Amino acid sequence: MDTGVLVVGAGPTGLLLACELALAGVRTLVIDKRPKPHRESRALNLHPRSIELMDMRGLAGRFLAAGRTVPGWQFAVSLKRPLDFTALDTRHPYALLLAQARTEALLAERARELGVEIRRGHEAVALRQYAGGVETEASGPGGPVVIRSAYVVGCDGGRSFVRQAAGIGFPGTRETMTAVVGDFAVADHAHNERARRNGVLVSRLEAGLTRYVVMDPRRIRVPSTEPVTPEEFRSSLVRVCGSDCGIGDPRWLSRFGNTTRLAARYRSGRVLLAGDAAHIHFPVGAQGLNTGLQDAMNLGWKLAATVRGWAPPGLLDTYHAERHPVGHAVTTGTRAQTLLVELPLTEQYAGPARYLCELLDTLLGMEDVNRHLAGRISALDTVYPPTAPDADPLSGRRMPDIGLTTAAGPTRVHELLRDGRFVLLGLGGGQPPHTAATPASSARARGVDAQGHGDHPDLTDVSEILIRPDGHIAWATRATDPRDLHADRAGALTAWTGAC
Numbered sequence: 001m002d003t004g005v006l007v008v009g010a011g012p013t014g015l016l017l018a019c020e021l022a023l024a025g026v027r028t029l030v031i032d033k034r035p036k037p038h039r040e041s042r043a044l045n046l047h048p049r050s051i052e053l054m055d056m057r058g059l060a061g062r063f064l065a066a067g068r069t070v071p072g073w074q075f076a077v078s079l080k081r082p083l084d085f086t087a088l089d090t091r092h093p094y095a096l097l098l099a100q101a102r103t104e105a106l107l108a109e110r111a112r113e114l115g116v117e118i119r120r121g122h123e124a125v126a127l128r129q130y131a132g133g134v135e136t137e138a139s140g141p142g143g144p145v146v147i148r149s150a151y152v153v154g155c156d157g158g159r160s161f162v163r164q165a166a167g168i169g170f171p172g173t174r175e176t177m178t179a180v181v182g183d184f185a186v187a188d189h190a191h192n193e194r195a196r197r198n199g200v201l202v203s204r205l206e207a208g209l210t211r212y213v214v215m216d217p218r219r220i221r222v223p224s225t226e227p228v229t230p231e232e233f234r235s236s237l238v239r240v241c242g243s244d245c246g247i248g249d250p251r252w253l254s255r256f257g258n259t260t261r262l263a264a265r266y267r268s269g270r271v272l273l274a275g276d277a278a279h280i281h282f283p284v285g286a287q288g289l290n291t292g293l294q295d296a297m298n299l300g301w302k303l304a305a306t307v308r309g310w311a312p313p314g315l316l317d318t319y320h321a322e323r324h325p326v327g328h329a330v331t332t333g334t335r336a337q338t339l340l341v342e343l344p345l346t347e348q349y350a351g352p353a354r355y356l357c358e359l360l361d362t363l364l365g366m367e368d369v370n371r372h373l374a375g376r377i378s379a380l381d382t383v384y385p386p387t388a389p390d391a392d393p394l395s396g397r398r399m400p401d402i403g404l405t406t407a408a409g410p411t412r413v414h415e416l417l418r419d420g421r422f423v424l425l426g427l428g429g430g431q432p433p434h435t436a437a438t439p440a441s442s443a444r445a446r447g448v449d450a451q452g453h454g455d456h457p458d459l460t461d462v463s464e465i466l467i468r469p470d471g472h473i474a475w476a477t478r479a480t481d482p483r484d485l486h487a488d489r490a491g492a493l494t495a496w497t498g499a500c
Contacts, residue, residue: 003029003117004307006136006149008124008162010037012100013275013292014155015107015118019057020300020469022114023420026307029147030116031138033123033156037108040252041099041183041205045073045286048085049379050293051092052401056417056471060092062106067098067206075373076284076340077201077213078357081364083374090380091401091414097203100289127152127165127271134270150307153272153299155292158261160277166268172261172280172331177342178224179215182233182253187212188246198241199344209251216240217345224257258282258338262331266320274299279327281334284341285377291330294379295323301420301469310444310498322384333376384472387495392476394458399467402459405452413467421445422497423467424489427453428480444497466492 005021007014010032021028046054046063054060072082073095086093108118119140126137134152138145154162163170187210192202201213216236233253234244263278275292299319305311340360343353363369375381384396401414404425416423422445445466453459464485466475475492479485 001133001150002148003027004150005029005303006031006134006147006152007155008032008136008152009155009157009160009275009277010034010104010108010118010120011155011157011275011292012043012103012107012289013296014153015104015111016053016293017153017155017274017296017300018111018116018118019107019114020296020420021304021307022111022116023057024301024304024308024469026304028116029149030111030118031122031124031147032118032120035121035141037104037120038101040254041101041209041211042252043100043103043283043286043289044097044203044205044211045290046096046098046103046293047073047286047290047378048088048090048092048094049382049398050290051094051096052090052380052414052471053293053297055092055401055414057110057420058418059106059110062110063096063098063103066102066106067096068204069094069096071095072374073286073377074201075360075364075377076337076357077199077215078340078344078353079361079364080197081361081370083364083377084370085374085378087367087371088374088378088380089400090378095286097205099205102206103289124156124161124165127162129166129269129271151270151272151303153274153303154277155273155275155296157276158259158280160273162271163263163273163277166271166273168268168271168273169264170261171264173259173335175224175257175259177215177220177282177338178222178255178257179213179220180228180233180236180253180255181211181213182228182247183209183211183251184247184249185209185251186246186248188243191241191243191245194243195237195241195245199341200237200241202245210247212237212245212247214240215341215345217347220342220345222255224255224259226255228253228255256283258335258342260331260335262324262327266324266327267317272299272303272319278323279331281331282338282341284334284337287330287334287377287379290379291326294326294382297470298323305444305498312495312498318384318387325385326379326382392462392478394462394465394473394476397458397473399465399471399473400456400458402454402456404448404450404454406448406450414471416448417467417469417471420469422469422474422493423448424493425465425467426450426463427459427465428463445493464489466496468496
């Protein structure tokens with residue numbers, strides 16, 4: 001093999017996946033057909049769960065230093081009341097405004113620190129699976145090359161070559177509406193609030209840029225393939241909010257549509273999909289990039305375990321089983337959110353749609369409703385299905401980042417996950433759970449005893465928890481009898497980290 005895993009696509013999803021694989025000791029190669037990284041800002045928003053993922057790997061500081069936090073985000077721009085992330089159960093109750101180009105640069109920096117090779121200007125043009133691996137032909141600056149790998153992951157966007165080459169279907173709905181986005185070096189911010197009141201999404205970016213996203217009723221049926229001109233953008237702003245907001249010196253203009261598709265499956269043999277290669281949708285709620293990062297975090301440790309030969313039977317198949325339903329929920333949800341944007345712009349439905357938006361704004365003013373939708377959009381409420389019928393109710397849930405007191409000093413859950421291993425956490429204040437005495441190797445999981453820990457309602461009476469490398473709970477028990485604990489612990493470790 002030339003490499004353990006070939007990742008096709010050097011966007012945020014592909015780069016985070018490469019980091020996860022390399023952290024687990026898998027030789028990883030990333031190729032991307034673009035000769036240079038994107039310079040446009042593109043996606044802007046990291047939601048709370050994505051920041052938590054960075055925190056688990058010790059990267060949150062780099063990202064927070066590069067962007068700007070805001071307390072919430074819009075469920076739909078047609079609604080006046082935003083989602084409130086500050087009410088969520090997380091150490092990162094905010095969204096981070098950070099241009100995608102900067103996100104990619106930070107992840108590429110980390111990937112290189114971990115020894116990942118990134119080859120730009122290499123486009124995958126042919127792919128063939130065989131019994132022991134995959135051969136991928138790529139065209140590069142020096143001519144065609146053949147790359148042999150144990151697995152290939154397509155992180156190559158909505159028009160994914162990898163998905164098509166693997167014969168994976170991409171059913172969904174076609175484009176019916178478009179919007180325009182522009183980043184401008186010159187803008188009159190005195191008009192920003194007026195623009196927001198009229199449904200224009202306005203965001204202040206780094207380097208003095210300002211982003212405007214406009215849905216002009218006269219232009220929402222223009223195909224996304226039609227280029228955007230500065231004159232069109234200015235005219236649309238005037239029609240929508242009565243001012244051109246003083247825009248000038250455009251740095252990036254684009255038109256995007258509401259095509260919504262979900263891959264029929266996320267795996268075909270030794271080929272897997274993640275990010276936009278697996279799901280595309282209208283970017284309402286800023287969920288696309290975030291969903292891709294969470295795909296990568298879920299897949300990375302499972303694929304690494306498979307390549308390194310210790311994965312329990314069926315572990316890699318849980319990637320589709322866990323993430324495909326999430327993709328379905330996101331693509332279905334964004335279709336509904338998009339209707340909240342489109343209907344007020346459509347003459348036939350404008351009146352009833354305005355009433356609907358007023359009703360939803362009232363509901364968003366209710367704390368429980370707002371928290372529910374904020375948890376869904378932020379992905380903090382993502383729960384994976386339990387693997388056993390008698391599993392504890394915590395199984396599959398996100399592990400809270402509680403503070404811990406250990407023999408080594410104070411710490412917290414996310415700090416224990418920095419090396420990408422499982423953590424067997426004892427919460428009873430007794431003897432530490434010894435992973436070396438179980439069928440799981442301490443190279444895959446380590447035992448940590450919390451002599452004291454922060455209060456959390458979900459953890460009442462829990463004595464031990466096995467935390468997955470992606471921060472979700474693999475197993476939990478409330479047993480206290482040493483014999484029962486030993487047997488249950490050994491079974492959980494074998495089921496999740498394999499037999500030695």
